[in-house]
Amino acid sequence: MINFELDQEQKMLTDAIGRLAQERMRKVFRDADEEGIIPADVVKAGWEIGVLPTSIPEAYGGFGDYSVMTGVLAAEAFAWGDLAATLHVMTPNLVAVPLMLAGTEAQKEAHLPLFCEPGLPNVTAALTEPVIQFDPRKLKTTAVLENDTYVLNGSKSFVPLAENAETFLIYANEDGRTQAFFVPRGVDGLTVGAREKLMGVRALPTFQVKLENVKISAVNKLGGSEGIDFGRILNHSRVALGALAVGMARGAFEYSRDYAKERVQFGEPIAHRQSIAFMLAEMAMDIDAARLLVWEAAWQLDQGKEATQSAAVMKYYVDDMVLSVCDRALQVLGGYGYIREYPVELWLRNARAFASFDGMAIV
Numbered sequence: 519m520i521n522f523e524l525d526q527e528q529k530m531l532t533d534a535i536g537r538l539a540q541e542r543m544r545k546v547f548r549d550a551d552e553e554g555i556i557p558a559d560v561v562k563a564g565w566e567i568g569v570l571p572t573s574i575p576e577a578y579g580g581f582g583d584y585s586v587m588t589g590v591l592a593a594e595a596f597a598w599g600d601l602a603a604t605l606h607v608m609t610p611n612l613v614a615v616p617l618m619l620a621g622t623e624a625q626k627e628a629h630l631p632l633f634c635e636p637g638l639p640n641v642t643a644a645l646t647e648p649v650i651q652f653d654p655r656k657l658k659t660t661a662v663l664e665n666d667t668y669v670l671n672g673s674k675s676f677v678p679l680a681e682n683a684e685t686f687l688i689y690a691n692e693d694g695r696t697q698a699f700f701v702p703r704g705v706d707g708l709t710v711g712a713r714e715k716l717m718g719v720r721a722l723p724t725f726q727v728k729l730e731n732v733k734i735s736a737v738n739k740l741g742g743s744e745g746i747d748f749g750r751i752l753n754h755s756r757v758a759l760g761a762l763a764v765g766m767a768r769g770a771f772e773y774s775r776d777y778a779k780e781r782v783q784f785g786e787p788i789a790h791r792q793s794i795a796f797m798l799a800e801m802a803m804d805i806d807a808a809r810l811l812v813w814e815a816a817w818q819l820d821q822g823k824e825a826t827q828s829a830a831v832m833k834y835y836v837d838d839m840v841l842s843v844c845d846r847a848l849q850v851l852g853g854y855g856y857i858r859e860y861p862v863e864l865w866l867r868n869a870r871a872f873a874s875f876d877g878m879a880i881v
């Protein structure tokens with residue numbers, strides 16, 4: 519009934535991403551963090567692997583089918599290379615996946631072919647809000663229907679790549695339910711604010727976005743007049759984030775494990791000391807446990823099951839796991855872990871973001 523074997527295509531995909539992660543992403547990620555930008559050729563190479571187009575059915579210009587399981591395998595392999603670069607390359611997924619899950623036929627026909635073109639599409643999504651206790655199911659941004667027009671008002675934060683986005687998928691509260699709306703750039707009342715100065719994932723440009731009486735036709739509501747089942751979209755998003763956390767944690771673990779084997783103190787590699795060996799063993803166990811939770815939720819979603827509980831359990835566990843694995847990785851390096859020359863402080867800063875992505879696990 520349960521099979522953990524990757525199929526041929528999944529093996530080829532993860533091998534290709536693994537090579538890109540090792541040979542390109544790992545070469546630039548430290549400088550990218552300092553400079554606040556991923557080199558364009560690395561983003562291009564990541565996009566050209568074609569993970570998203572292989573998820574889009576042929577009828578809309580793609581060459582595959584949407585599989586959550588394949589998506590999480592790809593996400594883990596990418597994030598091992600670098601989280602910020604991965605989030606940059608995956609930003610179009612924030613629009614394409616909800617579209618595939620909930621779009622009307624006309625919306626799919628209109629928008630999905632864009633994601634199968636050679637260049638990274640200039641789209642983004644805006645869910646998070648600059649409020650205390652952000653709850654994606656109780657958004658402060660509002661959508662009010664007036665005749666055939668929606669009027670949107672509110673503020674969004676952590677909107678990736680908003681500076682160059684031509685289309686925004688804006689999540690807003692309509693009569694107590696979270697709905698999503700396609701908003702073109704240049705519409706009156708939509709303002710992209712200053713770039714946010716982040717603690718981690720500093721190479722990913724994110725922005726605040728303001729909506730003041732933004733008026734859009736009702737046909738721009740995702741899913742048409744019936745709208746979307748937001749919980750389903752959130753579950754898909756959380757599972758993808760879980761896979762990213764596992765990938766980055768694995769990177770931090772492997773780095774600190776290899777360091778511990780090389781670092782000699784008091785005449786022996788520190789990996790031979792029980793306090794270090796046990797810590798590394800626990801890190802490995804925590805990562806494996808987290809991966810199984812991600813895979814379980816992904817499998818449920820691929821079966822068309824709701825997966826709300828498994829996605830919430832997974833998120834709760836994974837948010838803690840990634841932070842504590844990266845913290846222990848830093849501890850294995852001792853004082854060197856605290857120095858920016860080594861990557862573990864970067865992974866620890868990145869890890870803190872997972873508890874905030876998509877709202878806390880408790881909501």
Ligand SMILES: Cc1cc2nc3c(=O)[nH]c(=O)nc-3n(C[C@H](O)[C@H](O)[C@H](O)COP(=O)(O)OP(=O)(O)OC[C@H]3O[C@@H](n4cnc5c(N)ncnc54)[C@H](O)[C@@H]3O)c2cc1C
Nearest residue numbers: 781783784788791792793794849850851852853854855856
């Ligand atoms: C913010 C900061 C400020 C600092 N300020 C000063 C300062 O003012 N003056 C100064 O002299 N130093 C300072 N240090 C350095 C600090 O004292 C060392 O980092 C610390 O002693 C650990 O040494 P190390 O970095 O070489 O790590 P390592 O000795 O390589 O240790 C790496 C890991 O292995 C573990 N380990 C090492 N040996 C053993 C063993 N025998 N058994 C079990 N576990 C072991 C350590 O606990 C650690 O987790 C500072 C460090 C930091 C982060």
